[in-house]
Amino acid sequence: MNCKELRDDINKLRELHDSLSASLEKMNETGVGNKNVQRINKKVTELEDKLLEKYLDDFAEKNPEVFYPKFGEKIEGFNNRINTSTKLSNDMVFVGGRKGEARILKKKDGKWRFDDWVGGFNGFIGTSIKLSDDEVFVGGDDGEARILKKKDGKWRFDEKISGFSRIIDNIRTSLKLSDNEVFVGGQRGGARILRKKDGKWKFDNEIEGEGLKAILTSTRLSDDEAFVGGGEVARILRKKDGEWKFDDEIEGFDRDIHTSTKLSDDMVFVGGGGYHGEARILRKKDGKWKFDNEIEGFNKYIQTSTKLSDDMVFVCGNEGEARILKLEDISLETLKKHIEDIAKKSSI
Numbered sequence: 001m002n003c004k005e006l007r008d009d010i011n012k013l014r015e016l017h018d019s020l021s022a023s024l025e026k027m028n029e030t031g032v033g034n035k036n037v038q039r040i041n042k043k044v045t046e047l048e049d050k051l052l053e054k055y056l057d058d059f060a061e062k063n064p065e066v067f068y069p070k071f072g073e074k075i076e077g078f079n080n081r082i083n084t085s086t087k088l089s090n091d092m093v094f095v096g097g098r099k100g101e102a103r104i105l106k107k108k109d110g111k112w113r114f115d116d117w118v119g120g121f122n123g124f125i126g127t128s129i130k131l132s133d134d135e136v137f138v139g140g141d142d143g144e145a146r147i148l149k150k151k152d153g154k155w156r157f158d159e160k161i162s163g164f165s166r167i168i169d170n171i172r173t174s175l176k177l178s179d180n181e182v183f184v185g186g187q188r189g190g191a192r193i194l195r196k197k198d199g200k201w202k203f204d205n206e207i208e209g210e211g212l213k214a215i216l217t218s219t220r221l222s223d224d225e226a227f228v229g230g231g232e233v234a235r236i237l238r239k240k241d242g243e244w245k246f247d248d249e250i251e252g253f254d255r256d257i258h259t260s261t262k263l264s265d266d267m268v269f270v271g272g273g274g275y276h277g278e279a280r281i282l283r284k285k286d287g288k289w290k291f292d293n294e295i296e297g298f299n300k301y302i303q304t305s306t307k308l309s310d311d312m313v314f315v316c317g318n319e320g321e322a323r324i325l326k327l328e329d330i331s332l333e334t335l336k337k338h339i340e341d342i343a344k345k346s347s348i
Contacts, residue, residue, distance in 0.1 A: 072324040
């Protein structure tokens with residue numbers, strides 16, 4: 001469907017609406033036709049929205065400049081390579097990297113800036129995940145795992161958790177599955193469940209099934225699905241009969257996968273790269289997850305990403321490069337605002 005066909009169909013609906021409304025004018029005078037007119041108005045609006053929904057996919061594909069994500073401001077102040085970031089509140093993000101560097105990114109006067117330094121982690125920080133309002137799981141090299149806790153308004157590293165792997169493995173990803181279950185993955189393919197028992201977090205059963213040689217990122221897709229990626233391989237972690245197991249492989253990412261962030265129920269930002277950064281959208285189509293658009297504009301290997309709001313994602317990578325990925329609202333309301341402009345430019 002093109003712009004002309006869309007506008008013609010909408011005009012036909014409006015003509016039908018006007019005709020029906022006119023025929024009911026006399027009934028309106030007596031009050032009998034009021035409910036009928038209201039029903040017609042509602043039906044016409046519903047039909048217009050259905051036409052727009054049908055048109056949306058084709059429109060967005062042919063006019064990517066309208067909805068395309070764009071990188072914005074660069075944020076200075078982190079000394080080492082950034083590997084992980086976790087949102088603590090609407091105006092605070094935990095950011096971790098090499099040599100145990102850990103900082104709090106804070107929003108001040110509408111600008112995001114690095115602030116407090118958090119000491120206490122022994123080495124390379126590879127992953128972090130929020131467990132509750134005052135607890136964050138942080139993992140790194142040699143299976144080091146700790147809890148970052150909020151005490152008296154300050155974030156500080158607390159207890160150390162042992163038992164991630166029987167061999168030396170570097171923790172690189174973590175994903176909250178429930179209030180007392182966390183998926184933890186390692187650089188050498190280790191995969192275990194971190195479970196809360198009697199108020200303490202402890203590593204529990206290892207996840208069986210065909211996995212990955214390297215597990216570097218994981219993102220929850222639904223109650224029983226998660227995206228897991230590493231190297232050039234991406235898979236679905238699926239819950240079956242109460243147990244989490246690896247399932248489908250997803251093809252379409254050209255370089256190493258290192259980070260993923262859910263944008264909506266059917267869109268996930270996935271980043272990584274080789275000599276330079278690669279960023280793509282993982283999109284759900286016809287019940288299947290597939291890689292879609294590639295996003296240009298990030299120069300370095302992408303290490304981590306964190307959703308800040310419905311239209312902003314914090315993305316950072318090698319050599320401290322940090323940017324904001326701005327997302328346009330791909331919705332009916334956005335489409336309606338652009339329909340007339342696009343129709344005028346079309347050959348109609």
